[in-house]
Amino acid sequence: MINYAVNPRLTMVGAGPGDEELITLKGVRALEAADVVLYDALANPTLLRYCQPEALKIFVGKRAGLHQVQQRSINQLIVRYAYSHGHVVRLKGGDPFVFGRGQEEKEYAIKHGLEVTMVPGISSALAVPATNNIPLTSRGVSESFWVVTGTTRSGTLSSDMALAAQSSATVVILMGMRQLSSIIKLFSQHRGGDESIAIIQNGTCSNEQIGIGNLQSIQQTVREQKLQSPAIIVIGAVVAKHWESVQQKVAGLALV
Template sequence: MMKNKYAKLTLVGAGPGDVDLISVKGIKALEAADVVLYDALVNPKLLDYATKAIKIFVGKRAGDHYKSQDEINELIIENAYEHGHVVRLKGGDPLVFGRGQEEIIAASAHDIPIAVVPGISSVTSAPSSIGIPITRRGVSDSFWVITGTTQSNSLSKDLNLAAQSSATVMVLMGLRKLSLIVQLFSMYRDADEPVAIVQNATCENQKHVVGTLSDIEELVEKNKIGTPGIIMIGEVIKHRTPSELVELCNVQRQN
């Protein structure tokens, strides 16, 4: 196949879900796109910016069809060759647990120019959406971001190290392993160590629970918290902004 002279790949971070949390640069890339390949965690309203593009859903979610990473890489190359500018729209930031780098490598192997537009990650937006400061002077000097689902599907060894620190710990893709994570942290931190979970942060269907290592599993079950969700563990959760103020901030965002 002949390569289209406008062949290009732009990885765009769509942000955590609220349609207004994409960057201006991300919107410009969508407006210029010939093809958009988008994931399940992307707000579909963002596709309205891509007025002239072919839109292809490549995300995976229970019940929906889904493409493997190799198939997605092939689609990027085929579409860039055939149509020109491909925007790969990914939830949050494309290079935070997003396999964006694999897509960059695949495109570069075919001499397709690449651009990256960073996005607002769920890592920072989930805590702020419920008023939790991810760091606070004198309380937490660092935050660790860890996947709950490694390539081998086992718990990451980093979780063990993180549990022994005093850091705020954020676990992505960890909800299905909540029990194991709670067991691990209970070996090193007190039973009343605060834990918060936010599902669909910044989206209209956002839900959250705030508890401790001893009761978080019960709260998750009682409140029917599911995926996609982020688990936060650490003392900073005690310093949460009162919910009336967080609500006020959300109302301004929606207007």
Template sequence: MGKVYLVGAGPGDPELITVKGLKLIQQADVILYDRLVNEELLSYAPKAARRIYCGKRPDHHSLKQEEINGLLCEFAKKGNVVIRLKGGDPFIFGRGGEEAEVLAKNGIAFEVVPGITAGSAAPAYAGIPLTHRNYSSSVAFVSGVKPLESNADEYWKHLALGPETLCIYMGVKNLPDICENLIRYGRSPKTPAGLIHCGTTEDQQTVTGTLDNILEKAAGIENPAMIVIGDVVLLREKIQWYEHMVIQDSFPAKIVSG
């Protein structure tokens, strides 16, 4: 029997993978990797290692989750070192928990190797601290997928009046609903908001505004993008650092703010 490692590949910059994650890639027999994994990381795997793309885009999955689960079990039962390489962190909107459940049910040894999630890394690269003693003492990581209609009122009321900082994953498509509902359930229309596209990479683009104008300012921004809502977004004007470094190093930067 082999072993499965659920490895977080980090948010995009290949240098942000953990040392442990990189060492495991170097020992892999099989790697099943997601769309948001920087493929530069695959070059560290042995040449003989099998590489299987499992990417998911909105409304399109190259492999269904059930198929991925089956492959993890199949390769492990054949004695392989199997790396399930996921963008960000396996247990933060990465379905790592579901895969771990399947592995445990089938008696397959596994290990979870945490990674840096885009929810913290992308804002950091955009110069937006998620907490700050003068602005925010609470933060929530939130899925941008619409909640079930049966609990929508309570859901939006909690987000609008609860955590001071919201980090919203997979929310670009639903950004109009997100802004509308947060305002409807109690957040000020003038609450600062930002979108960070392709955070931590050379293609990073950051757009800032407020709940009542971010739709206009972020027109054209596509996935992958993190949405950050809260007063901490104001700090970007003071402490943005990555774009300045990018300009100094002479590789592409896209800066939009307001």
């Protein structure tokens, strides 16, 4: 039943890559004004402290194998709570429009009469390499970058992955750990086994782990460090910049 006493609306907020300080000021203000917050597993739950005490806070993180069913339920929850409570904030990890299914939720909300506002977030594809001193572009090293999903509906590698592997660009792969062996095989065919690669788990968070090597060695590193999802994969010559920054830091400390 529609509650005509409320103004049903949705604000889609990108929570950033994990570090609570990397949410935008506009995102914080949306949380402060929320009547209901639906938040994902990759959104830092400490951000909920910005909400009013009376605001409803509902976890809607997905489980493997049930994504499609749960997505329909989330769409329905957005509309239901908007009409019963008013202002719904959908808090999503990273940026809602970067492999976050934000467009699907936006279209469903608009179709059901909700006013929708978008608040972009800092994507892990950009932030996680940066905080580990890996530039996605660097003059004379990389002129462009790709951001590709490692998970498609069919369970196979995206056709864009093959195109990315054939390029000289930096390639950032999200949700790719389950396909790591296939990704390594593909990139090795086009770039050779010496191509640099970094795998960063829980990027920007206190429990972050990073494994760096080349395409030949990285699987051994993954096993030794027990790296797993959520993680991003960065492939390209720019990965070497991480070690350069580490060496510079060590050299600087030696001079103190």
